[in-house]
Amino acid sequence: MTAIHVDAAPDATEPIVPGAPPPQPLWLDFWRGIAEDNPVMIQMLGLCPSMAVSNSLENGIGMSAAVIFVLVCSSLLVSLLRKVIPGEVRLASYILIIATFVTISDLVMQAYFPALSKTLGPFVPLIVVNCIILGRAEAFAGKVKPVRAVADAFGMGVGFTLALCTIAAFREVVGNGTLLNHPLFGPNYEPWNFMIMPPGGFLTMGLMFLVMGWWGERQKSKRAEVTP
Amino acid sequence: MSGHEHSHGAPEAAVVDAGSSSVRLIATLAMFGALAGGILAFTYQKTLPPIRKFAGERVEVAVREVLGSPAKLDTLFLVGDKLSKTPPPGADPLEAVKVFIGFDASGAPIGVAVEEKAPGFSSDVVLMVGFNPQTSALTGFKVLAQTETPGLGDKIIKDSSFARQFPGKLVTPLKGDKSATSDPSTVQTITGATITSKAVIKVINKAVETWKPRLDAYAKEGGK
Numbered sequence: 001m002t003a004i005h006v007d008a009a010p011d012a013t014e015p016i017v018p019g020a021p022p023p024q025p026l027w028l029d030f031w032r033g034i035a036e037d038n039p040v041m042i043q044m045l046g047l048c049p050s051m052a053v054s055n056s057l058e059n060g061i062g063m064s065a066a067v068i069f070v071l072v073c074s075s076l077l078v079s080l081l082r083k084v085i086p087g088e089v090r091l092a093s094y095i096l097i098i099a100t101f102v103t104i105s106d107l108v109m110q111a112y113f114p115a116l117s118k119t120l121g122p123f124v125p126l127i128v129v130n131c132i133i134l135g136r137a138e139a140f141a142g143k144v145k146p147v148r149a150v151a152d153a154f155g156m157g158v159g160f161t162l163a164l165c166t167i168a169a170f171r172e173v174v175g176n177g178t179l180l181n182h183p184l185f186g187p188n189y190e191p192w193n194f195m196i197m198p199p200g201g202f203l204t205m206g207l208m209f210l211v212m213g214w215w216g217e218r219q220k221s222k223r224a225e226v227t228p
Numbered sequence: 229m230s231g232h233e234h235s236h237g238a239p240e241a242a243v244v245d246a247g248s249s250s251v252r253l254i255a256t257l258a259m260f261g262a263l264a265g266g267i268l269a270f271t272y273q274k275t276l277p278p279i280r281k282f283a284g285e286r287v288e289v290a291v292r293e294v295l296g297s298p299a300k301l302d303t304l305f306l307v308g309d310k311l312s313k314t315p316p317p318g319a320d321p322l323e324a325v326k327v328f329i330g331f332d333a334s335g336a337p338i339g340v341a342v343e344e345k346a347p348g349f350s351s352d353v354v355l356m357v358g359f360n361p362q363t364s365a366l367t368g369f370k371v372l373a374q375t376e377t378p379g380l381g382d383k384i385i386k387d388s389s390f391a392r393q394f395p396g397k398l399v400t401p402l403k404g405d406k407s408a409t410s411d412p413s414t415v416q417t418i419t420g421a422t423i424t425s426k427a428v429i430k431v432i433n434k435a436v437e438t439w440k441p442r443l444d445a446y447a448k449e450g451g452k
């Protein structure tokens with residue numbers, strides 16, 4: 001990613017905000033959340049819901065959908081209102097915006113996906129305190145134009161989805177012998193129940209971070225070989 | 229110390245310039261709060277009917293299951309400690325404590341269904357319990373909510389041979405045993421889930437103990 005050079009002139013109508021992310025192509029704003037700044041795997045944010053609701057792929061998908069909705073809507077609104085919100089009360093305002101969208105998604109889920117809402121339980125309302133969302137509002141959306149904010153939020157949301165669903169799929173297959181409630185192994189498979197309980201979550205995440213770390217190191221040493 | 233630097237006039241003046249008046253801060257937050265409140269009130273109004281519909285349906289499905297598909301259902305509400313056909317004044321019929329009475333096609337009562345709960349291994353086990361108040365015989369039970377250990381405690385739902393034992397058992401009171409038994413008021417507990425099995429038995433005993441006297445009193449007063 002080092003070779004990319006953007007010489008887009010700073011927007012004349014847009015004064016440079018201190019601490020604003022440097023301008024870059026839109027697809028990079030999107031891609032960053034999936035790969036190099038993945039909220040779960042790299043930034044290690046949002047680990048609590050990733051642990052708690054990753055015991056089946058269905059839960060993982062439901063949770064991810066709620067997080068993407070809240071993340072994109074609140075980033076858009078924070079970006080649109082960035083000149084209206086006084087700096088002193090920005091965090092309070094961000095939380096208010098996020099909490100509103102979280103409550104909307106919780107109510108909609110209760111009304112139209114009651115079974116899912118019941119299994120996710122308190123973890124949908126708890127999206128309010130998910131660091132990924134407040135983190136993006138503070139570090140990115142509050143300082144850039146709405147298009148970039150939405151691209152970034154969407155990327156982060158997809159990154160969260162990929163991480164959460166990978167963990168959830170693994171835990172459901174091993175721990176319950178099913179994927180999206182379809183049995184995979186036939187009646188003789190004794191499900192490894194331990195994997196869908198909390199310790200299995202810790203183990204799965206630990207293994208995943210191990211693989212990610214090993215892969216990252218390998219990439220680094222490969223690059224070092226190419227450019228001595 | 230760095231305090232010396234702060235005593236310079238220039239940075240302080242800059243802070244005052246960049247800051248906003250308290251009135252503006254309060255006004256902004258109040259406006260956001262009011263807007264958020266309005267949006268949420270609207271969403272709440274829109275989603276309330278489907279949420280209530282689902283809650284009602286869920287209970288009704290459970291009642292029909294534990295009473296073996298009754299042809300007709302009556303609902304009695306608990307007012308004070310008496311039963312009444314009308315809910316307590318001002319109470320939400322959906323939230324009120326109530327008992328369902330099922331009748332077969334000829335109009336004869338099959339039994340009653342009530343919701344009751346007791347603590348299990350890691351959570352409250354909430355059941356819909358169906359029984360015949362005259363004979364204290366069970367018609368069945370259905371788990372409405374539990375978060376017991378997956379693979380062990382949740383066998384009260386997944387292991388159908390456990391639930392199958394209950395219809396016909398006499399609650400005098402109901403007891404649990406580790407080995408199979410033919411006793412009319414004993415059921416076999418699940419291996420590895422004794423505490424959860426006992427919780428189910430506890431809920432059933434509690435349901436019959438609290439509701440049988442109420443139903444008897446209601447019947448004596450001529451409420452049929």
